[in-house]
Amino acid sequence: xxxxxxxxxxxxxxxxxxxxxxxxxxxAGGARATRSQRVFVWIAAGLCLLLTIGMGMAGVAAEAxxxxxxxxxxxxxxxxxxxxxxxxxxxxxxxxxxxxENAPA
Numbered sequence: 001x002x003x004x005x006x007x008x009x010x011x012x013x014x015x016x017x018x019x020x021x022x023x024x025x026x027x028a029g030g031a032r033a034t035r036s037q038r039v040f041v042w043i044a045a046g047l048c049l050l051l052t053i054g055m056g057m058a059g060v061a062a063e064a065x066x067x068x069x070x071x072x073x074x075x076x077x078x079x080x081x082x083x084x085x086x087x088x089x090x091x092x093x094x095x096x097x098x099x100x101e102n103a104p105a
Contacts, residue, residue: 008071011078018081022088031091033084041080048072 026032052072055065 008074012074015074015078015081018078018085022081022084025088025093028093030088030093033087037080037083037087041076044076044079048076 048069052065052069055068056062
């Protein structure tokens with residue numbers, strides 16, 4: 001039985017945490033993913049799918065293909081959330097100005 005490395009699990013957990021922050025960022029008025037970001041994710045997902053199909057056609061054991069598929073999905077999700085993190089850093093939310101105490105009512 002082949003086991004996946006703990007690094008893949010760690011990447012997945014960090015990606016889930018990034019997803020939570022991303023949802024909060026968008027709800028607070030932050031920028032959504034751009035079209036190019038979505039296109040790159042779909043291209044990467046397609047390449048992972050082709051690689052998985054190629055592994056199956058090459059006669060790799062089904063268990064190894066399954067483990068690779070899970071690892072591909074976790075790493076793809078992690079890379080997408082890393083890119084979103086960099087995007088959020090580059091486009092921070094504007095903070096509302098606090099009302100001053102001397103302002104007329």
